[in-house]
Amino acid sequence: MREAPVTEPLSADTALLSLAQAGDGDAFGKLAEPFRHELQVHCYRMLGSAHDAEDLLQETLLAAWRGIGQFEGRSSLRAWLYRIATNQCLNALRGSKARALAAQRGAPVVPSAQGTGSAGPSAGLPQPATDDEPTWLEPYPDELLADLPDTTPGPEARYEARESVSLAFIMALQHLTPRQRAALVLRDALGYRAAEAAEILDCSLDTVNGSLKRARAALTGILPGGTLSQAPLPGSAAEREVIDRFTAAFERGDVSTLVTLLTDDAWLTMPPWPLGFRGKEAAAGLLSMVVFHGGARRHRLVRVQANRQPAFACYISDSDAPPVTGQGLIMLTLAGTRFSGVTRFLDNDLLPRFGVPANLPG
Numbered sequence: 001m002r003e004a005p006v007t008e009p010l011s012a013d014t015a016l017l018s019l020a021q022a023g024d025g026d027a028f029g030k031l032a033e034p035f036r037h038e039l040q041v042h043c044y045r046m047l048g049s050a051h052d053a054e055d056l057l058q059e060t061l062l063a064a065w066r067g068i069g070q071f072e073g074r075s076s077l078r079a080w081l082y083r084i085a086t087n088q089c090l091n092a093l094r095g096s097k098a099r100a101l102a103a104q105r106g107a108p109v110v111p112s113a114q115g116t117g118s119a120g121p122s123a124g125l126p127q128p129a130t131d132d133e134p135t136w137l138e139p140y141p142d143e144l145l146a147d148l149p150d151t152t153p154g155p156e157a158r159y160e161a162r163e164s165v166s167l168a169f170i171m172a173l174q175h176l177t178p179r180q181r182a183a184l185v186l187r188d189a190l191g192y193r194a195a196e197a198a199e200i201l202d203c204s205l206d207t208v209n210g211s212l213k214r215a216r217a218a219l220t221g222i223l224p225g226g227t228l229s230q231a232p233l234p235g236s237a238a239e240r241e242v243i244d245r246f247t248a249a250f251e252r253g254d255v256s257t258l259v260t261l262l263t264d265d266a267w268l269t270m271p272p273w274p275l276g277f278r279g280k281e282a283a284a285g286l287l288s289m290v291v292f293h294g295g296a297r298r299h300r301l302v303r304v305q306a307n308r309q310p311a312f313a314c315y316i317s318d319s320d321a322p323p324v325t326g327q328g329l330i331m332l333t334l335a336g337t338r339f340s341g342v343t344r345f346l347d348n349d350l351l352p353r354f355g356v357p358a359n360l361p362g
Contacts, residue, residue: 013030013031016030016031017068017071017073017077020068021068021069021071025065028064028065028068031077032061032064032065032081035077035078036057036061037144037145037147038148039057039060039081039082039085040053040054040057040144041053041145041148041165042082042085042086042089042185042190043057043060043085043088043089044140044165044170045165045169045170045181045185045189046090046093046173046178046181046182046185047089047136048134048136048137048138048170048171048173048174049136049137049138050138050139050140050141050144051138052092052136056085056088056089056092057085059088060081060084060085060088063084063088064080064081064084067084079192079196079200082186082190082192083200086182086186086200086201087202089178089182090178090182093178094178125285125286125289125290126277126281126282126285126286127282128276128277128282129277129278129282130274130275130276131276132175133171133269133271133273133274133275133276134171134174134175134271134274135271135273136174136272137170137171137174137272137345138271138345138347138350139167139306139307139311139329139331139343139345139350140165140170140306140307141304141305141306141353141354142305142306142307142308143305143355145165145307145308148161156187156188156191156192156193156194157187157188157189157190158188158189159188159189162308164189165308166307166308166333167306167307167309167331167333167341167343168223168333168341169223170307171269171343172219172222172223173185175218175222176215176218176219177211179211180211180212180214180215180218181215182201182211183197183201183208183211183212183215184211184212184215184216184219186200186201187208187212188212194208194209194212197212224335224340230334230335230336231334231335231336232334232336234308234309238337239310241337242261242334242337242338243303243310243332245257245261246258246261246310246332246339247301247303247312249261250299250301250330251298251299251300251301253295253297253298253299255287255292258283259280259283259284259287261338261339262280262283262339262340262342263335263338263339263340264279264280265278265340266278266279266280266283266338266339266341266342267333267341267342268282268286268341268342268343269341269342269343269344270343270344270345270346271343271344271345271346271347272346272347273346283342291344296318297316297318298316298317298318298319298320298322298323299314299315299316299323300314300315300316300323300324301313301314301315301330302315302356304329304354304355304356305354306331306354309331309332309333309334310331310332310334311329311330311332312330312331313326313328313329313354313356314327314328314329314344315327315359315360322360323360324359324360324361326348326351326357326358326359326360327348328344328347328348328350328351329344329345329350329351329354330342330344330345331343331345
């Protein structure tokens with residue numbers, strides 16, 4: 001396995017490396033542990049799934065353990081591990097098309113205002129703007145992001161660390177081909193030089209530059225620009241104020257107020273459905289018919305932390321009883337004091353990963 005040229009210190013402990021190459025598993029664990037969380041985030045960017053990222057991290061560490069004897073120290077240990085992780089993700093993505101088709105065949109129905117639905121859009125729903133949104137997408141717990149090493153992306157990076165884990169960025173990456181995705185993440189999120197990215201991807205410099213050019217062009221039409229720079233700082237009084245307004249309006253089913261909190265071109269998605277809706281009119285229809293069932297459904301939101309942006313666990317009730325039944329997560333993308341994106345995750349299995357119960361006590 002060729003190793004990428006060095007742009008970071010060769011920081012592997014010589015004594016630990018020798019022990020690991022002699023078969024000492026504890027020594028290898030100590031070598032790899034500082035990189036565990038950032039490698040998992042790298043897999044998440046590539047795959048869009050926190051669950052898959054955890055699995056691919058384990059496969060990466062297993063492959064690294066098996067290959068540590070061939071590591072010659074001509075690159076940093078970090079770059080060597082990133083090469084293994086990237087290739088593990090590319091191998092996994094080769095089978096993702098079959099998985100996506102299987103998931104589509106078994107996808108849940110799209111709900112209607114009456115609580116029933118079909119495999120396609122229900123009658124009366126707003127017209128979707130797209131029908132190719134990522135179906136295999138999950139939020140990422142902030143708890144795991146808190147354990148990232150205190151480092152900044154390399155000098156070639158175009159995205160700051162917070163933006164490169166935002167849900168909008170992760171969603172946009174899933175529209176790229178696997179090679180384009182890898183080239184963009186390595187170059188623009190992690191800041192590797194073109195020659196290093198080519199070594200990691202085992203391809204020519206022209207190939208990686210071509211993939212990067214196409215990826216950047218594709219993201220220009222997908223990823224909204226400047227939303228983070230316009231958003232209030234996380235945890236600030238301005239952020240708390242707009243989130244409190246959203247929470248209060250949502251829990252009382254106030255569609256009119258919720259729509260005023262959206263930007264004119266707000267984007268709404270509901271993984272695992274492949275539909276995307278744009279604008280306030282579409283949002284009003286979705287909220288009225290799908291979310292609040294014409295006023296018959298009550299909600300309670302519990303704040304959680306995901307992708308370093310506002311998120312809520314959602315609980316519902318279709319009667320006058322308190323909302324206690326879990327119904328996935330809601331994530332918000334802020335642009336100034338309004339929301340430019342609302343993503344409704346419908347998988348209840350996500351709730352325990354964020355430290356909240358699948359159902360609230362009665």
